[in-house]
Amino acid sequence: MPNTLSLMSSLRDVASRINTDAEVDTLLHSLIELACRHGSWDLGSIMSVDISRGDALVIARRDTTLLKKPLADRWELATSPALVALQRNEAVYIRNALETTEFLGYRREAAERGYRTVLVLPMASRDVEGRPMVLVVSARKIVDVPAEHLAFMELVVHLGAIAIERAYRQRAQQAAAEHLRRVVDVQGAMLQEVLAGGSMSTLTEMLADLLDSPVLVIDFCGGELLASRSPRATLDSAAWRTLLDGEAGRQIRSTALGAIERHALRRVRFDLPSGLPLHADVEPLSVDGDTVGALLSFDEREPGDLHTIAIENAKFAMSVQLMRSVIRFRSETRTLTELFLEIVERRWRDERDVIERARRLGLSLAAPTRLLVIDYSRRDDRAFDRSAECHRAASMLAAQHKLLIHPITVGSGLVCLLPDVPTRTAATVTAFARQLCAALTTLLGGEPTLVAGDLFVGLEALANEWDRCWRMIRVARAFGKSGALSVPDLGPLPMLIGAADSSDVRAFISGTIGHIVEYDAQHRASYIETLATYIRHGCRSQACADAMGLHVTTLRYRLARISDLFGIDVETPERRFAVELALQLHNLLDAGHSVGAAAHNAL
Structure with a gap:
């Protein structure tokens, strides 16, 4: 064994040598070479300890034997002192391996x-896979290891550990620099692609390369799902595309939009019909404060700062690209909506000019056409306007039924114009209306109201049909009805509403119960309610008093006051019918007038 002065002099050579090695593999071989040479050991190795597998693996070796023999690279931890050294965090010294009874593997190899x-x-x-390591040296003869020699070996190992950690940091820095360079390059290419008006599919592939993970871009306006490679090794690209084109794609789109709307956690679980759950980071894509798309990244790694920057740049590029789709949709919708409102509000001057403008937009109003009016469920969150998705759903469903339709977004609803075809049956239109209502229910989170009108030809007929359909929707709102409706579904109420719009009927209502309505409004009284309840219970005092929670004497007093103040008598069948009809018409107008006015202004 070398003396202390020689050992101290050797440290400079050890530190200098391992400091020049940048690669971890080279560094490990240099370390075991220096430890053997300066420590006067004949053989040596560095081993990784895989505790989960229960063995130790030789990753660097020094063997000066001229006659090469096949050597064992794996040792069971049960026969190796490596695990003992790690657990105790101290050196394990075996004076004579031929006589050891604790480590039988060394006893067998020492003889060989x-x-x-x-x-x-x-x-x-640790090694590159994160496993702890040990350094093993051996001598061909029995040697004693004094304290200073052991300290020297521990110091060599310590210097080696410092050099290894430095090499790992350098490797990580180089990888980060390379990743940053690649991110910058891909981001620049993406922006150039966006400015050049490139396709969304090309951008999606660039984005997958940028994030180094499978991605999925959802266009809520256009209804497209643009995917890179499959997020599952068990699914090839064709199978993944087929999955997205089916029910799974609709489910993914709905789940992603729901998560964005609820401001849920960014990491979202998608339960596919195949039973294979997927996890993805969901990021909203917005234009002018409206959510127009979503970016899904199927990455299992924890996101870092560079990944976050890449995501933000990707969201910007994708939002800019989606803006074109949004602008195109809004432009087309606005043009059709303006023309439709001009017709139904009867603001046109030259009918032939309007028909020609409609023809240029693809509408033939001079031919028989059917009108479908859909009133959406009320939504307060304007940032999640789903009119584009409803527009797309109507077009896709019409294509499945082989129907030509012209969907027009109007206020808080959708209007569909269906050019008539002689071979089309009423059952086809009814089936389309019901399926469209069901599809929109899923999108809106509530059942809309859909009314199918009759055939019309010309502008005035379209305006009249619109008024009739909207009257039905107004009645449906007032009475809490929804779904695909027709006139029999509502009974005579649409006709009564239509009649109530005339001045004669309004005069009848005013002359019959108008004074009571005005009196109640000015004095905060409830005479009109008392009168309506009394008639509804067949003019039976006790039943009416029980329904209102009054004493029968109090009810009779109120009825007497109504007769004295307003001269209303309901004791004869004729007068009772007149008052009851006035009350019904007043309730219909009062329930639907404000809603109808707001709808006409919005639509």
Whole structure:
């Protein structure tokens, strides 16, 4: 064994040598070479300890034997001192491996390779796979290891651990720099592609390369799902595309939009019909404060700062690209909506000019056409306007039924114009209306109201049909009805509403109960309610008093006051019918007038 002065002099060579090695593999081989040479050991190796597998693996070796023999690279931890050294965090010294009874693997190999003394030292570092390491040296003869020599070996191991950690940091910095360079390059290419008006599919592939993970871009306006490679090794690209084109794609789109709307956690679980759950980071894509798309990244790694920057830049590029789709949709919708409102509000001057403008937009109003009016469920969150999705759903469903339709977004609803075809049956239109109502229910989170009108030809007929359909929707709102409706579904109420719009009927209502309505409004009284309840219970005092929670004497007093103040008598069948009809018409107008006015202004 070398003396202390020689050992101290050797440290400079050790530190200098391992400091020049940048690669971890080269560094490990240099470390075991220096430890053997300066520590006067004959053989040596560095081993990774895989505790989960229960063995130790040789990753660097020094063997000066001229006659090469096949050597064992794996050792069971049960026969190796490596695990003991790591657990105790101290060196394990085997004076004579031929006589050891604790480590039988070394006893067998010592006889084969001709070494005696073994020293195993734990290393305060890990290999590239994160496994702890030990340094093992051995001598062909039995040697004693004094304290200063052991300290020297521990110091060599410590210097090696420092050099290994430095190499890992350098490798990580180089990888980060390379990743940053690649991110910058891809981001620049993406922006150039966006400015050049490139396709969304090309951008999606660039984005997958940028994030180094499978991605999925959802266009809520256009209804497209643009995917890169499959997020599952068990699904090839064709199978993944087929999955997205079916029910799974609709479910993914709905789940992503729901998560954005609820401001849920960014990491979202998608339960596919195949039973294979997927997890993805969901990021909204917005234009002018409206959510127009979503970016899904199927990455299992924890996001870092660079990944976050890449996501933000990707969202910007994708939002700019989606803006074109949004602008095109809004432009087309606005043009059709303006023309439709001009017709139904009867603001046109030259009918032929309006028909020609409609023809240029693809509408033939001079031919028989059917009108469908859909009133959406009320939504307060304007940032999640789903009119584009409803527009797309109507077009896709019409294509499945082989129907030509012209969907027009109007206020808080949708209007569909269906050019008539002689071979089309009423059952086809009814089936389309019901399926469209069901599809929109899923999108809106509530059942809309859909009314199918009759055939019309010309502008005035369209305006009249619109008024009739909207009267039905107004009645449906007032009475809490929804779904695909027709006149029989509402009974005579649409006709009564239509009649109530005339001045004669309004005069009848005013002359019959108008004074009571005005009196109640001015004095905050409830005479009109008392009168309506009394008639509804067949003019039976006790039943009416019980329904209102009054004493029968109090009810009779109120009825007497109504007769004295307003001269209303309901004791004869004729007068009772007149008052009851006035009350019904007043309730219909009062329930639907404000809603109808707001709808006409919005639509």
